[in-house]
Amino acid sequence: MPAAKKTSKTVAPPAPVKAATINDIARLAGVSKKTVSRIINRSPLVRQDTRERVEALMREVGYSPDPMARGLAFRRSFLIGMVYDNPTAQFIVNMQYGALDALRDSGFELVVHPCDSRSPGYIDGVRRFVQQQKLHGVMLVPRVSEDQALADMLGAIGCRYTRIAAVALDEPSRMVVTHDRDGAAEAADYLQSLGHRDLALITGPRSYRSAIERTDGFVGALVKRGIELPKARVVEAGYTFESGVAAAEKLLSGKRKPTAIFCGNDEMAAGVYRVALRAGINIPRQLSVVGYDDSPLASRLWPPLTSVRRDTRDTGRVAAAMLIQAEEGAGARPAASVRPHLIVRDSCQPPDS
Incomplete structure (x- = not known):
């Protein structure tokens, strides 16, 4: 009797496991x-x-x-923008690091938008950036943070924003204040305490609120101690190394040289170092120098530069965190503050008698 024919049976693949909703x-x-x-x-x-x-x-x-579905459900993206126009690369890098610290594990990402705030169409460019990316909010970094027209535009299109500035320029819930005047005043007090009375100042551009605040803080602190800074001892520069060189050449070319120079940032202070080296002026024995920002450059110069520290990374962290916090009670929040303080190194000593 012939063997029974075996029939093959198709086994259905297991049903895919449905993802949890x-x-x-x-x-x-x-x-x-x-x-x-x-x-x-x-x-x-x-x-x-x-x-x-x-x-x-x-x-x-x-x-x-699902981040895409999440964004659609809330009719916005989970992106934070950072808008800046700043000539100092290290400042911007530290600001980004701080923002990323705040956004880590939050579901939000950072996108940056460099711009030229002197360009007539830059506000329109920022508007397109915000609307195309459907940003949750925007961090405004100096100097664009000081532009009221830009802040008004963001308010008009309903975009959240935080402004980082030397003084309060907006509602407290939108401000991170860096108190630049206080930092410059501390530098003036320190130099005066060493015995310096023949001082000079290299400022940033007067179009920057930070430059105005640092100038007024330094000059005002000296006035309180009975020291008047002659106009010839105040030189405006551009917050760059090259402009610091040009300003230092003006201050150090005369017969009577200052015994100490306060610079509006570390880049310009490095320019002073260059000119002093060429002229055979010893820092700090013949010239004391103080910078501002306490950037990595300050500790790399020789001698290491005394500088006013403003924690740029922490400033970026605070500004980004304000944008992703719940809005409940935001109007009652005080302005956030990041306080500067002087870091004393080896670039200063009492004047050579």
């Missing part, structure tokens, strides 16, 4: 979909024990919110 998370956790959404968006309106329980569940089932 926000509705699944809400059902499994026993909370509302709105609560899960608030936890995803880091709202402060959720109890800590509920937040921890739901986040643990999301990790357990491998749930990850």
